[in-house]
Amino acid sequence: MPSLKYQAGDKVMGRWPGSSLYYEVKVLGYDAKSRLYTVIYKDGTELELKEQDIMSVTSFQQRTRSRSRSNSRSPGRRRSRSRSPARTTRRSSSRTTAAAAAVATDSTPSSRGDKKLKQAAEIKISPIQQQEKKPAENNSNNKHEKKEENNMASKVNEADAKVEVDSEKNLGRYNLRRRKEDGDSKAAEAKPEEREERSSAAPPAAAAASTPLDFGGNIGALVLMLFLPAWVLFLVLQVNQKDPSLTNLPTLPPLETFWDPQALGFVIIWIFFQALLYTLPVGKLSEGVLLRSGRRLTYRTNGFFTFVVSAAVVAAAVYQGADLTYIHSHFLQLTSASFLVSMLLSVYLYVRSRSAGLDERALGGNSGKVIYDFFKGRELNPRIKEFDLKFFCEMRPGLIGWCLINVAMALAEMKQQKLDAPSYSMILVNVFQLIYVVDGLWNEEAILTTMDLMDDGFGYMLAFGDLVWVPFTYTLQANYLVSHPNPLSLPVLTAIVVLKLVGFYIFRKSNSEKNAFRRNPADPRLSHLKTIPTATGKSLLVSGWWGVVRHPNYLGDLIMALAWSLPCGFSHLLPWYYIIYFLILLVHRDSRDMNACRRKYGSAWDKYCRTVRYRIIPGVY
Numbered sequence: 261m262p263s264l265k266y267q268a269g270d271k272v273m274g275r276w277p278g279s280s281l282y283y284e285v286k287v288l289g290y291d292a293k294s295r296l297y298t299v300i301y302k303d304g305t306e307l308e309l310k311e312q313d314i315m316s317v318t319s320f321q322q323r324t325r326s327r328s329r330s331n332s333r334s335p336g337r338r339r340s341r342s343r344s345p346a347r348t349t350r351r352s353s354s355r356t357t358a359a360a361a362a363v364a365t366d367s368t369p370s371s372r373g374d375k376k377l378k379q380a381a382e383i384k385i386s387p388i389q390q391q392e393k394k395p396a397e398n399n400s401n402n403k404h405e406k407k408e409e410n411n412m413a414s415k416v417n418e419a420d421a422k423v424e425v426d427s428e429k430n431l432g433r434y435n436l437r438r439r440k441e442d443g444d445s446k447a448a449e450a451k452p453e454e455r456e457e458r459s460s461a462a463p464p465a466a467a468a469a470s471t472p473l474d475f476g477g478n479i480g481a482l483v484l485m486l487f488l489p490a491w492v493l494f495l496v497l498q499v500n501q502k503d504p505s506l507t508n509l510p511t512l513p514p515l516e517t518f519w520d521p522q523a524l525g526f527v528i529i530w531i532f533f534q535a536l537l538y539t540l541p542v543g544k545l546s547e548g549v550l551l552r553s554g555r556r557l558t559y560r561t562n563g564f565f566t567f568v569v570s571a572a573v574v575a576a577a578v579y580q581g582a583d584l585t586y587i588h589s590h591f592l593q594l595t596s597a598s599f600l601v602s603m604l605l606s607v608y609l610y611v612r613s614r615s616a617g618l619d620e621r622a623l624g625g626n627s628g629k630v631i632y633d634f635f636k637g638r639e640l641n642p643r644i645k646e647f648d649l650k651f652f653c654e655m656r657p658g659l660i661g662w663c664l665i666n667v668a669m670a671l672a673e674m675k676q677q678k679l680d681a682p683s684y685s686m687i688l689v690n691v692f693q694l695i696y697v698v699d700g701l702w703n704e705e706a707i708l709t710t711m712d713l714m715d716d717g718f719g720y721m722l723a724f725g726d727l728v729w730v731p732f733t734y735t736l737q738a739n740y741l742v743s744h745p746n747p748l749s750l751p752v753l754t755a756i757v758v759l760k761l762v763g764f765y766i767f768r769k770s771n772s773e774k775n776a777f778r779r780n781p782a783d784p785r786l787s788h789l790k791t792i793p794t795a796t797g798k799s800l801l802v803s804g805w806w807g808v809v810r811h812p813n814y815l816g817d818l819i820m821a822l823a824w825s826l827p828c829g830f831s832h833l834l835p836w837y838y839i840i841y842f843l844i845l846l847v848h849r850d851s852r853d854m855n856a857c858r859r860k861y862g863s864a865w866d867k868y869c870r871t872v873r874y875r876i877i878p879g880v881y
């Protein structure tokens with residue numbers, strides 16, 4: 261690179277994306293087409309930087325010295341500097357960067373236009389001195405980590421240091437990728453053409469699109485959009501057949517049977533009723549995770565309260581003579597009405613996402629490909645004022661509706677089988693799934709750290725999933741038992757209950773462990789757990805449940821799914837559909853998450869995978 265300012269192999273200072281912080285990096289190369297330098301940080305992170313974001317070490321030091329001199333005149337600044345986070349002892353350099361960037365992001369609104377203060381912050385929280393410290397490996401001290409982050413936040417605030425951040429601008433400008441020599445690098449690396457697109461001065465929509473396409477892109481999304489409703493229809497028709505075996509496929513009923521205004525009315529009333537309960541100023545306000553914009557959203561986590569009120573209202577309606585078996589007899593019409601609602605919602609979500617800011621869009625659903633983005637969801641947290649559409653749909657109408665449908669199926673079973681009480685199989689299915697839903701609502705806050713809430717945009721995939729898939733296919737076992745009784749002996753019943761409890765224990769413990777850790781890495785109850793630091797500032801749990809397999813929560817969930825199908829017996833495959841589907845879903849979800857985490861955490865993720873070898877089932881998968 262003869263005419264270039266920096267040569268391959270040069271040690272220079274590179275700006276960290278999303279912040280004004282500079283780190284020592286090594287120049288790896290230069291791409292004349294994109295006019296970007298590829299540099300590597302000490303933790304192995306590779307970035308593509310513009311020349312203006314690179315400085316020679318000498319000029320950086322001169323700049324640091326001259327600013328230190330001018331800063332030393334101000335007592336406030338002196339105090340801040342002496343307690344600079346760069347002086348802390350245990351943080352890895354890259355983690356400091358990210359945490360500082362996060363702090364910086366928080367301070368963005370007040371910092372705009374304040375160039376002087378911005379430059380002061382560059383010096384005061386400069387991570388260059390930190391680079392001398394070796395990154396902590398396993399067993400990093402969580403308490404310390406949190407304290408240091410807090411320290412840093414307070415020191416930066418104390419000194420009124422403001423850092424100008426425009427993370428979206430940076431997303432468009434930088435290309436973050438792992439070192440090539442890290443194993444299995446193909447999955448994480450962008451294709452050359454994608455890399456080029458991202459690193460050039462891309463238009464805003466492309467700038468935020470930084471993850472590869474799932475589900476086979478546009479075509480895959482289109483196929484899924486058509487297949488999923490067709491599959492729901494198949495299940496709904498099949499379960500009503502006397503012989504629901506795969507060799508006896510149902511015939512399509514006349515089109516007019518799908519449409520029932522009354523059923524649509526009930527679906528709309530149910531959704532509005534749930535929305536009303538959601539908006540009541542009752543229950544806790546919980547904070548979501550830190551967003552790319554540097555903001556945290558608050559959520560009204562009153563799911564358990566809404567469940568109790570809903571149950572009371574439904575019980576009162578039944579007492580007044582409402583016939584819940586209507587749900588069983590009009591299942592097809594209720595399904596198509598919900599499908600219509602989910603479709604309209606998806607269109608609304610797509611249209612409104614066009615005016616969403618770049619930092620409000622999900623990285624995964626912002627490809628510029630209309631069908632894919634419509635399916636995947638573009639806007640991360642669409643809200644109407646404080647009403648969070650995604651959170652509401654994820655946790656309320658479908659989830660509580662699932663329990664309502666199950667109860668209706670129990671009543672339909674009694675009516676159809678002429679029973680005084682539901683069968684044991686029906687009771688097990690009802691109670692097991694009730695526990696699952698109530699637990700989800702009781703621990704509603706935990707959903708804020710799941711992929712759906714953190715990463716996925718709100719589009720057709722989640723709208724259809726929440727409003728159609730969950731209530732109308734997860735109730736299949738109860739629906740099946742209405743006309744296909746399966747008596748259970750006491751030992752079998754006991755064994756199924758034990759299985760369910762084991763699954764539930766693993767599921768709950770592992771989800772709570774990760775949720776508690778993500779909310780407060782310094783939680784004293786977790787201080788015995790080993791962690792791996794990552795370049796983003798977050799650590800990964802490597803012992804406890806998350807040291808057994810990489811997705812212990814999926815393991816627990818799958819065991820529970822098995823316990824839900826067993827009460828239906830082995831006469832037909834249909835009631836086993838849930839566990840088969842769930843296995844496919846979780847295996848795919850696991851690989852989506854693995855790729856996302858590999859992109860997020862780079863070599864630290866590979867280290868985690870080497871330490872925790874199995875994904876979901878210990879010793880098997």
Ligand code: NDP
Nearest residue numbers: 710711712771774778799800801802806813814817849853
């Ligand atoms: P997880 O709750 O497992 O979340 C995955 C995220 O956890 C990762 O992206 C990463 O995010 C973080 N993480 C991964 N490994 C570690 C680690 N070692 N230490 C700390 N954090 C880690 O995924 P899901 O959202 O898929 O699942 C949530 C629950 O919902 C599960 O129990 C699942 O079974 C259930 N579920 C149920 C469904 C149903 O239909 N019944 C459908 C889908 C899920 P980061 O590091 O950014 O925090």
